[in-house]
Amino acid sequence: MKKETLLIALGGNALIRKGQEGTVEEQFENLKLPIRQIARLSEKYKIIITHGNGPQVGNLLLQQECCNAVPKLPLEILVAQTQGQIGYMIESTLDSEFMELGITQYFITLITYVVVDEHDPGFRNPSKPIGPVYTEEESKTVPYPTRKTAKGFRRVVVSPEPVTVIEKNEIRKLIDSDFLVICCGGGGIPVIREGRSFHGVDAVIDKDLVSAKLAEEVGVDIFIIATDVPGAILGYGTSEEKLLRSLTVDEAALYLKQGHFPPGSMGPKIEAARRFILNCGKRAVITSVDAIEDAVSGNAGTEFVRQC
Amino acid sequence: MKKETLLIALGGNALIRKGQEGTVEEQFENLKLPIRQIARLSEKYKIIITHGNGPQVGNLLLQQECCNAVPKLPLEILVAQTQGQIGYMIESTLDSEFMELGITQYFITLITYVVVDEHDPGFRNPSKPIGPVYTEEESKTVPYPTRKTAKGFRRVVVSPEPVTVIEKNEIRKLIDSDFLVICCGGGGIPVIREGRSFHGVDAVIDKDLVSAKLAEEVGVDIFIIATDVPGAILGYGTSEEKLLRSLTVDEAALYLKQGHFPPGSMGPKIEAARRFILNCGKRAVITSVDAIEDAVSGNAGTEFVRQC
Numbered sequence: 001m002k003k004e005t006l007l008i009a010l011g012g013n014a015l016i017r018k019g020q021e022g023t024v025e026e027q028f029e030n031l032k033l034p035i036r037q038i039a040r041l042s043e044k045y046k047i048i049i050t051h052g053n054g055p056q057v058g059n060l061l062l063q064q065e066c067c068n069a070v071p072k073l074p075l076e077i078l079v080a081q082t083q084g085q086i087g088y089m090i091e092s093t094l095d096s097e098f099m100e101l102g103i104t105q106y107f108i109t110l111i112t113y114v115v116v117d118e119h120d121p122g123f124r125n126p127s128k129p130i131g132p133v134y135t136e137e138e139s140k141t142v143p144y145p146t147r148k149t150a151k152g153f154r155r156v157v158v159s160p161e162p163v164t165v166i167e168k169n170e171i172r173k174l175i176d177s178d179f180l181v182i183c184c185g186g187g188g189i190p191v192i193r194e195g196r197s198f199h200g201v202d203a204v205i206d207k208d209l210v211s212a213k214l215a216e217e218v219g220v221d222i223f224i225i226a227t228d229v230p231g232a233i234l235g236y237g238t239s240e241e242k243l244l245r246s247l248t249v250d251e252a253a254l255y256l257k258q259g260h261f262p263p264g265s266m267g268p269k270i271e272a273a274r275r276f277i278l279n280c281g282k283r284a285v286i287t288s289v290d291a292i293e294d295a296v297s298g299n300a301g302t303e304f305v306r307q308c
Numbered sequence: 309m310k311k312e313t314l315l316i317a318l319g320g321n322a323l324i325r326k327g328q329e330g331t332v333e334e335q336f337e338n339l340k341l342p343i344r345q346i347a348r349l350s351e352k353y354k355i356i357i358t359h360g361n362g363p364q365v366g367n368l369l370l371q372q373e374c375c376n377a378v379p380k381l382p383l384e385i386l387v388a389q390t391q392g393q394i395g396y397m398i399e400s401t402l403d404s405e406f407m408e409l410g411i412t413q414y415f416i417t418l419i420t421y422v423v424v425d426e427h428d429p430g431f432r433n434p435s436k437p438i439g440p441v442y443t444e445e446e447s448k449t450v451p452y453p454t455r456k457t458a459k460g461f462r463r464v465v466v467s468p469e470p471v472t473v474i475e476k477n478e479i480r481k482l483i484d485s486d487f488l489v490i491c492c493g494g495g496g497i498p499v500i501r502e503g504r505s506f507h508g509v510d511a512v513i514d515k516d517l518v519s520a521k522l523a524e525e526v527g528v529d530i531f532i533i534a535t536d537v538p539g540a541i542l543g544y545g546t547s548e549e550k551l552l553r554s555l556t557v558d559e560a561a562l563y564l565k566q567g568h569f570p571p572g573s574m575g576p577k578i579e580a581a582r583r584f585i586l587n588c589g590k591r592a593v594i595t596s597v598d599a600i601e602d603a604v605s606g607n608a609g610t611e612f613v614r615q616c
Contacts, residue, residue: 021379022378022379023379024379024381024382024385059378059379060371060389062375062377062378063371063372063374063375063378064371065375066371066374066375066377067370067371067373067374067375069370069374069440070330070367070370070371071329071330071331071332071367073332073393074332076396077332077393077396077397080392080393080395080396080397081368081389081390081392081393082389082392083392083396084388084389084390084391084392084393084395084419084493085381085385085388085389085392087388087392087419088384088385088388088391088419088421088497089385089388091419091421092421092499092505092506092507092508095474095505095506096504096505096506099504099505100504100505106477106478106481107478108416108418108419108475108478109418109419110416110417110418111392111395111396111399111416111417111419113396113399113400132377166403167416169414170414170415170416170487173414173485177481177485179478189396191400196404196407196408197400197403197404197407197408198400198403198404199400200400
């Protein structure tokens with residue numbers, strides 16, 4: 001029987017947990033939990049792994065700020081650097097788990113770039129905070145837009161919609177050839193078309209939305225979004241918390257409209273899962289990093305179901 | 309007719325030329341020269357691109373030194389970052405050139421790691437200078453071995469022999485499926501085997517030697533080493549310079565033994581080309597970045613020939 005394809009989007013906590021400093025040792029240790037599950041799942045499914053890069057790209061930005069001795073790199077190059085870094089960390093963890101399980105499996109990390117639309121309304125309103133925290137005074141001297149956030153003043157960048165993943169054909173071909181593929185790290189390197197070529201832009205694409213786009217473009221069957229909570233929770237942080245075990249796309253749209261899920265955290269995950277189902281995906285599940293296998297077997301997380 | 313496979317190892321000057329600061333704009337501009345030739349060659353050959361990362365990994369080290377606000381990363385993670393960075397820069401340049409030429413070609417950048425032997429004699433004698441330059445005073449306070457170089461005191465790391473490229477099977481399979489593959493950036497991420505898994509080591513593998521190893525492991529036909537001089541030159545820097553247009557493996561070994569080619573620059577290139585021919589490669593040519601096509605057609609560079 002033909003194996004189904006599973007896309008697993010790993011949230012930031014797969015690498016760095018709350019309260020941790022984020023040393024390399026911590027990141028490698030944390031990765032074992034999701035990667036062990038993924039290694040086991042690879043016996044039954046074709047697998048694509050995507051991942052975030054928030055703290056890692058933030059650290060690279062901070063380092064650039066500190067150091068005037070070397071030329072500053074634009075954001076899209078830093079995203080490319082984190083794809084290399086995190087791709088390697090995931091690969092070497094996978095390697096160990098596969099050896100432990102006695103599984104032989106081809107797997108590779110692909111540098112991935114993603115087209116965005118230069119007319120995306122997001123470009124008129126940079127809103128995604130990234131990188132170092134400044135005082136109000138400092139924020140006036142940096143050469144890019146900043147915004148007051150809960151932590152202090154931070155650089156804000158545009159977060160446009162993903163239009164298409166450049167490497168979609170390569171990824172489809174690799175999946176068909178039984179490769180496990182790690183790609184679209186940090187939402188992908190954002191580029192815009194200019195005539196017959198592309199060039200990078202200072203932007204960050206949401207990794208869950210790009211995962212939904214990739215899932216649609218390569219024909220994924222099951223889309224798992226792994227994060228630091230058990231699923232979509234109504235009244236999150238209140239005494240009335242309620243984990244939703246299933247959601248229709250209409251319910252999801254309604255909850256989003258009613259503001260139950262904030263734009264910076266659960267919102268894009270709900271929207272990504274909703275889009276995947278609307279675009280003919282079979283199953284989407286939002287779950288915690290420790291319950292990926294349970295989510296795949298239908299025993300954990302928030303499952304998105306079709307109406308019809 | 310079956311296409312031959314060409315491995316092209318790009319030296320540092322493919323990205324940053326002498327006297328340049330090394331901005332992103334400069335790097336993208338410089339890449340056009342070799343990449344345009346490679347794009348044209350891809351119509352006749354299957355192609356693997358490898359590349360150095362000296363200035364890029366040096367910059368990341370410098371930034372780490374400057375900035376105490378974020379956890380320091382070990383060298384192998386920085387190599388992984390440069391694989392992402394340079395892989396993306398090569399890919400997007402290739403993309404533009406392919407569109408210009410109207411060529412449709414699958415191509416991907418692979419994060420690559422390379423096994424080294426923990427008993428390699430290199431580990432007893434860290435000798436390769438990398439990263440920032442220190443005063444003698446400063447060099448006593450840094451937590452790793454340093455050595456006096458022409459520029460000042462610098463960190464020295466081990467540079468062990470490449471034993472095997474972990475992704476060799478993946479790369480072979482991709483080449484067979486007509487992918488152009490960019491891999492082994494910066495000599496590959498150095499790892500050692502430890503029981504059933506690998507872990508990274510603070511070392512830098514020579515990118516020409518790893519390219520020769522990869523060429524042998526995946527069965528490359530022609531190995532091109534592109535650098536900043538026209539080929540192997542006797543009496544380099546003297547008034548008696550003589551470009552060698554061809555070299556047998558025995559002549560190469562003799563010249564190396566006689567010290568004509570220094571360890572830090574032309575030496576490893578000569579050795580890499582020599583090993584490739586000894587391991588049944590058809591042709592190896594050391595040439596300049598602007599003469600890659602001419603070297604492939606036999607009209608430039610230093611060609612390594614078999615005795616028999």
